[in-house]
Amino acid sequence: MYAEIQNETYLLHEMAAGNQQALKAIVEAFWPNIYAHALAYLRSPEKAEELTQDVFIAIWEKRSTLPGIENFRGYLFITARNKIISRLREKLGDELTGDEADAAETLYIPDSQLELKELNSLLRQGIAQLPPKRQRVFEMSRLEGKSHAEIAAELNISKDTVSEYITLALNFLRTYLKNNGNHLHIVIFCLYYI
Template sequence: MYADIQNEAHLLQQMAMGSQPAFKTVVAAYWPNIYAHALAYLRSPEKAEETTQDVFVALWEKRATLPAIENFRGYLFITARNKIVSRLREKLASEPADGDEDVAETLYVPDSQLELKELNSLLRRGMDQLPAKRKKVFEMSRLEGKSHAEIAAELNISKDTVSEYITLALNFLRTYLKNNGNHLHIAIFCLYYL
């Protein structure tokens, strides 16, 4: 699960000015999920680590453009996906194996904005099926970026209840996407929301 990043926009501004502490904060928050995603496709801890490093090297190299990015998680996902596809293509070129071509083609979808719109639409339909309070907690956590403590205080519920609602919502939405979407939607969902 992603660590809560407070003031993400401020961190991106700091990174744009060359702040290494801000960069380290972003890396610490996003590394585990990107690594897990790379490992799932590359099936090699070494290749997954190299690919994850490539993602963050690319992020640092483009740091000046970060403040203008509206959806940082989406940008990071697209960067990670492209790096994973490149690794898969290298693997296919050196040692083709049955089924790997399907994985590479599934990951590579030219219109990334379209796939994000499709996922958002699908997620909204799934979220509309959640009980009202659970939906509210999920939105506050994953869409508004509020901490469990902030949500608990605003809704006058315990932090344990917040955690439980988020877990239940994530489990429901993951199942909903499996039944109504495709595995690319699930991959994006895992990278964004888990």
């Protein structure tokens, strides 16, 4: 999951002592994974980069506690997870409250993936009902991670058409989930695909 780093314990002690070169080594080792994780949820390179910076700023601000941490990778993951949850709550505003917020948090715990499996199955059924071209555009965008420009070039259509197809697909899938799932499925769908 995370890059292997030599002398991690030494680097954490050095960071605790205020050594910025140790921080730099930690950032270089873990930045790609934290950034990729943030990007998967936030779907914005700028927001993912900002969040990743915030994670390492938070680590630096708490550097005096680092030598006592037995599982730094786990600590880093939890810090990133908490910041992602905060950003998603901001993004969804009042839509994510109470039990739904608690349920959304479980998405970031590796042992709690049942809702995701249910959503994936329901989503696959919904995607199969999209018109073929719209289905392909949606899959290329949301499942393969291609940009609108890449999709337009590959399918020989305009970027505006790509945007229109994705909007129509998202609207259809939201309705499909509302009619065939539960409210939590819609919340999860928004967290992952919008």
